[in-house]
Amino acid sequence: MTGTILLILLVAGVLVTGRIINGMAVQMSERVITQISQYHYRLLQAEFGRSEKVLAVAAQFIRTHPAASETELQVLASTLTEMDPKVGRIWFMEESRQTLRSYSRGGELQVPAPGEDLRRQVARMPDDSVRSRVNEQVWSMSCRIRDSRGAAHICGIDLPLQEMYDYMAEQNPHSRSYAILLDPEGMIVYHPNPQMLGRPANESSGFEAFREVLATGRQTITYTVSEYLGVDEERIYYPLQLGGRRWVAGIGIPRLAIEQDIDDFHFYTILTAVISVLFFATLLIVAQRRWRREYDLRRLSEQESAQLHLQQVLEQIDPHFLFNSLNSLYALIRCNPEQAREFTLTLSKVYRHVLERRKQILSTLSDEIDFTWQYYSLQKIRFGDRIELTTAIDPALRNWRIPAMSLQTLVENALKHNRITGRNPLRIRIHTEGESLVIENNYTPRSEGNAESLGVGLERIRSVYRFYTEENISISSDAEAFRCRLPLLPPEK
Structure with missing residues (x-):
């Protein structure tokens, strides 16, 4: 009876401990989600910070070399594209002469496609914008500078959106999260679904959360259904400073990925509890049998003693x-x-x-x-x-x-x-x-x-x-x- 009571207390303790562990598992899942999203967010910061650095180096070169030769610009473009594989093109334009020189990856001088007036596009574009080129969406980052002689220049880099996402995915192939990036105007610059690139944000892509983060500069957590995966997800929006302006990065973590870990955690917890109960029950059975043997021996000894006493009485x-x-x-x-x-x-x-x-x-x-x-x-x-x-x-x-x-x-x-x-x-x-x-x-x-x-x-x-x-x-x-x-x-x- 004592062993049964102890076994019941053990099972009750396991159940109470299981509830505590379940609460800890939920907290752990929240921490895991936060860690995954922060890691992905810091990756975005580092990668786009490198793109900004490429633009800054190009602008500094033009500022100090107002009359750079074609060869020098080709070497510069080749070097800078090696620094950041996301960059698809680097271009320079002197505003007074309306002279545009564009270099693709490797420093090759790029000739505009028929009907493409890059000079007019560059002159009108803001410092950061998403625009359409032939058969692709391009994110352009640019800055206006004056050289040592006082001449005005526009220096910029183009990042093809699809190539940029493919490259970023290769940097973190086993990630259980995905990211979207929206510029200050709400344009989607970075998204796993190519069809969403270059489009304005809507309610399904978190427009309300985008506006809140853009206005407050604080991260926001939303629970939604992913328009990309079609599953429940937890999405955390972070402010991201690019080009002196506030952008918004959304990190989506599907609940399935976390729930699988939690299910595994629960499985091993239950397995441990079952093994503990079975182990205790086995020890209890062994102890009960040993006690029974001792009890039988004691009873036999008592019977022999009683029989001896009875014989003395007889x-x-x-x-x-x-x-x-x-x-x-x-x-x-x-x-x-x-x-x-x-x-x-x-x-x-x-x-x-x-x-x-x-x-x-x-x-x-x-x-x-x-x-x-x-x-x-x-x-x-x-x-x-x-x-x-x-x-x-x-x-x-x-x-x-x-x-x-x-x-x-x-x-x-x-x-x-x-x-x-x-x-x-x-x-x-x-x-x-x-x-x-x-x-x-x-x-x-x-x-x-x-x-x-x-x-x-x-x-x-x-x-x-x-x-x-x-x-x-x-x-x-x-x-x-x-x-x-x-x-x-x-x-x-």
Whole structure:
């Protein structure tokens, strides 16, 4: 029972701990989402910061080299595109002359496509803008500078949007998040879906969150359905400074990616809990079996000890019976020698029966009633009409058992402890009640103490019951009667 209670407490502790761990798992998932988004955000900062640095280096070169040759500009463009693989083209234009020189990756001078008036586009474009070129969307970053002679120049770089996203994806191929980037006007510059590039933000792409971050400069968390993946996601919007203006980067983390980790965490937590419970249950079973073996050994030892004690008591039966009988014979010799001789002959027959049953611990109720009547006939010689015995036994219980010679012992005690006279005869009644045997007699105790009573008989009866059953004899008395109840033991199978 103690082990079961401990097991229940362990299971309850595991359940409570599981709830705590579940709360910790939720907090952990939030931290993981924050860490993933911050990592992706810092990656965007670093990459676009490198693009700004490329533009700054190009502008500084034009500022210090107002009359740079074609070769110098080609070398510069080749070097700068190596610094930032996202840059698809670098271009320079002197505003007074409307001269535009454009260099693609590797420093190759680029000729405008038919119908493409780059000079007019450059002159009108803001410092950062998304524009369409032939078959592609391009993000242009530019700045206006004056050289050492005071001439005005426009210097810029073009980042093809699709190539830029492909390059960024290669830098973090195993990322569980994706990013979008919106310029200050709400134009989508960076998005995993090519069809969204160059389009204005809408409600599905987080326009409300974009406006909030643009206005406050603080990050914002939204829960939405990804228009790119079509699954629930948590999207965190961050402010991003580019070209002196505030842009907005949105980092989307699909819930599926995090929930898979949480499910794995729960699985291993449950597995650990189950293993712990099974391990404890195994230890409990082993301990219970060991305790059971020790208990059986202890019970065997107690039984052997009780049996030894019982044997010692049984060894006192013969002297006890003979001692009491000789006392009765002594008293009878003094008052009636003739009855004493008859008592001696009857005693020899009864004592022979005692010797035959001396090793018997339990006896059937039928045998005990018969032996009690033999003993009663012995005492009848001494007391005559001053004693009377009656029995009423249920025939169905005659094969049930009681300690051997227990009835004789109780009848003998009644003779020893009561005043027996012609006016006050001793009436003993033996009958069954339920599964018990009741011995009762009228109670007229002697005024003087009975020095002959050694208590051996009752102790022997109690010892037998302690050995065979949890029940024991019960004794009660009042002013009129003395009663003793003996439990009946089932017949031997």
